[in-house]
Amino acid sequence: MWGAPFSAHAKKMLLLGSGELGKEVVLEAQRLGVETIAVDRYANAPAMQVAHRSHVIDMLDADSLKRIIHQEKPDVIVPEIEAIATHALLELEEEGFHVVPTARAARLTMDREGIRRLAAENLGLPTAGYRFADSLEELKEAVVALGTPCVIKPIMSSSGKGQSVCHAEDEAEACWNTAIEGGRAKSTRVIVEAFVSFESEITLLTVRSVSGTIFCKPIGHIQKDGDYVESWQPHGMSEVQLKEAESIAKAITDELGGYGIFGVELFVTKEGIIFSEVSPRPHDTGMVTMITQDLSEFALHVRAILGLPIPSVELLTPGASATLKAENASTNFAVGGVEDALSLPRTQVRVFGKPEARNGRRMAVALSADTDLQKARYTAKQAASLLKVEEYDHEQ
């Protein structure tokens, strides 16, 4: 029970990160009458455009983070990206603030080392072989030890930023440079992972709420340069594979604890299911649930966070999503082709409203439903291909 936004008894939710995923979280929170505050490193971020108010701060700076949280005194703090001063979240939790799902979960998943060691070394979950390196020399040793191809990633990054595949030992230096330039935080530590030749990869959305743990139907996806371009639900898997996937997801989410949605990323291989990583928050590939489920991953996150019951989640139809990415840097552009995309059957579009385009930046997503999953995938891809980031002429 809570009062209206802006009133003395309002329920206040503060998001750390205000991208396209946060925007949907804010919209869902507002449907339940929650007061929303969006925070990010730049102005006019997507979630800021729909939240009650917003702040621009360096979220990797602990003092700025604590200052804004002490000022706002939110009832719930919702990390929306990894790159946050998570040690400050641990302190804030100690003070009595509620961090979603827990400050420890945010801390462990912000860097690949924390979550990988927890999954592989503490829980004994199957993962790709891995090593960590703090210098080019150490990286070269790791590449020799793991063999090629292997995948190199900054320990703090997301959406494939700074990630590369090393095909031969003499590529190690180029991979090192990519990682150092691409990480979201200025860390020089990288993870080197043995390359997994998977048959498919999935996100298993797992919801922890007062009602217990439930799983959404598996979401299949395709990634390009470490970033998702297409996802669909349900992904076809055998009963045995699904049980294995659910048991890994249950183990890691039970360990992280708290209430909320988790995107558990898994590789499906001939030999079995391999754990990749987990986001204690909605997942980009899960945007497809906006068209497939009775409760989207955003609605589920908000309900779980607020301590509300989630007795079940239903897949209403097979469906798919496909992304629009910008190719050039610009602040004077429009997302065009929406009319053409929406002329396709059972298709929707979300335009994120990011104020700046950059090469590779995700700007919009197309969502399509169809009783035939393959048709849904085809239509979503077609819709996304009709969307374009178009530059205005200088005079306009």
Ligand SMILES: Nc1ncnc2c1ncn2[C@@H]1O[C@H](COP(=O)(O)OP(=O)(O)OP(=O)(O)O)[C@@H](O)[C@H]1O
């Ligand atoms: N060890 C690996 N073997 C094979 N492919 C991999 C490996 N690690 C990552 N990939 C590929 O790169 C993609 C992105 O990797 P990962 O999820 O670790 O990066 P990320 O930057 O955290 O991405 P996101 O934030 O979108 O989840 C994976 O979904 C997979 O397609």
Ligand SMILES: NCC(=O)N[C@@H]1O[C@H](COP(=O)([O-])[O-])[C@@H](O)[C@H]1O
């Ligand atoms: N894979 C994680 C992911 O998709 N996160 C989503 O992308 C935003 C950052 O986008 P930007 O880099 O374009 O600002 C984040 O704020 C989040 O919504």
Ligand SMILES: [Mg+2]
């Ligand atoms: Mg990932």
